[in-house]
Amino acid sequence: MSLKSKPLNQVRELPVSVLAEEEEVRINFNVRKSLRNKWKAVALKQEKTMTELIIDAMKIYSNE
């Protein structure tokens, strides 16, 4: 019996979405320490990271 390659439709689910992910960039900006602490407190309350909180807020602000 001859050697055959595996049909691609028999390959299990792969993380193909990674291939289409847009490249990320880093944003740095300065804010007052008290404002940062306020954001941190809100993030903790909502069980989010600061990054998630700011991204979510900006999505609302920009109607995304």
Next chain:
Amino acid sequence: MKILALINEKGGTGKSTLSQNIAVSLHRAGKRVILVDADPQGTTRDWRSASPEDANLPNVIALDRPEMLASLKNVDADIAIIDTPAKAEKMTASVIRHANAALIVIQPSGADIWASAAAVRLIQQKQELGGDIKAAFVTNRVSGSSNLSREVLDGEWNEYGIEQLNSTIGNRVAFAQALTDGLSIYETKDGTGKAEIDLLVAELEEKLCL
């Protein structure tokens, strides 16, 4: 910078050994090469740690998170060779996303060929999404006398539309010895092994545009 990824989700196909020797060949040819160890097993890091201090080898960096791949473009080099882990889907998919070229490493074995289907699928998916990546198979640890080697080399099994390179790497102890000593095939007396890597690199430069 060009990025060449050596892939196959099956372990033990020779991805690390070939990554090291291809990187050394390009380094010796005057290219600025960075060898990226994306395998948590760290074989390529261990290889470099075992190297003599005065060895003429490319630098190795460790990359343990897929998110770090984007920063590779900031490295001052002509070529990055990425040694990928076995069975690490997100890392392999991320490497394929960033790579210009992929070399799928197989041995003359059904297990290696079947396991390569996952890499083929990711490469084809990237191409379908409009991504630019060239790919090829290379057969490692070929034993000229075995029927299975002949069957794999004749390429009848390959229905993926991805070329199988003419260059092959033989089943040579010198590769394992060089790796253990922290060196490459070029520091051994195995002239045939050196010639095999030379031919492979020439074919990679021609067909994968390194």
